[in-house]
Amino acid sequence: MAKRDYYDVLGVSKGASADEIKKGYRKKAKELHPDRNSDNPNAEAQFKEANEAYDVLKDADKKAAYDRFGHAAFEGGMGGGGGRPGGGFGGGQGDFGSAFSDVFDDLFGDFMGGQRGGGGRQRASRGSDLRYNLRVSLEDAYAGMQKTINVPTSVSCDACNGTGAEGGSEPTTCPTCSGMGKVRAQQGFFTVERTCPTCSGLGQIIKDPCKVCSGAGRVEKDRALSVNIPAGVETGTRIRLAGEGEAGMRGGPSGDLYIFIDVADHKLFERDGTNLFCRVPVSMGTAALGGSIEVPTIDGGRGRVQIPAGSQSGRQMRLRNKGMPALRGGGAGDMFIELAVETPVNLTARQKELLREFEELSEENNPESSSFFSSVKSFWDSMKG
């Protein structure tokens, strides 16, 4: 018996939208519902036919298969009667029953005066959010930048038009399950159904798999996205790109893409919020006599810092507004120069001689040492007592 075209069954055109298909189905289902057609012997069969058509056309995957292969997409020997279409497609989501509960929820909702359009709408699911870790230099975090990142996504394989079969040849119906995707086995008194081992439930096998995608029908492809990294980002800053995540299922919205920023350590600068710290070694002579030193700034420029005579290690000097910009506006931080007085090494005999002479003249020149040793002395004195 030749099967009727599913679109004809629902009284909609081939290009009908999901909404139109649903409307067409609801209309037919009401007309043909067995409870209302006790005097029409064909109604039950037609009702089943409408359910079958809707079961296929409401499901994006099955619809695509039907559009491509017609009834052949679901044809198979088992079960008989053709009451259960599409066991093969849909990736093993327990198709049996789900279509019917959908149908009946819908119908009973209507017949019992339930709200229109209440049910069956949550099937579209949102795509997953994706995370992308992006490491940036401190200089880039300072200046902000436009960065192109490559996000891997699955796209339909061009070489085989997504069929997975080499050279545009069409996949063939699985001989084990005759396209149903499921096989039945007898276990004691029960007949159990399980996923077809030959085609893994797809209902089709590919004799000559596409060399590009190895028969998957999809390939990983990098999608180039231009991302604006604002000035002032820190490690842990997240940048959300709405809708750039994984594609949704069945027309659901796409997920979001989150860029997680990780700012690399810098050789010269250490960051604390918007402030920067730069440790600058100075010679003992400069620290004692005072002088001017040149220091780097994060924008790649130079700054001059006056070292007061008699500066100690750890002394900080501030360069205003030479720190990092605040991410959400509000001006820049400061840069702090921290002096590290360096003790000279590898002295020549002449230098040693000069330093010894210097030491002999330096009784009064180390107030910190003097005060420390007087504290030590009184500590020992007190312990004696």
Ligand SMILES: [Zn+2]
């Ligand atoms: Zn199979």
Ligand SMILES: [Zn+2]
């Ligand atoms: Zn391919």
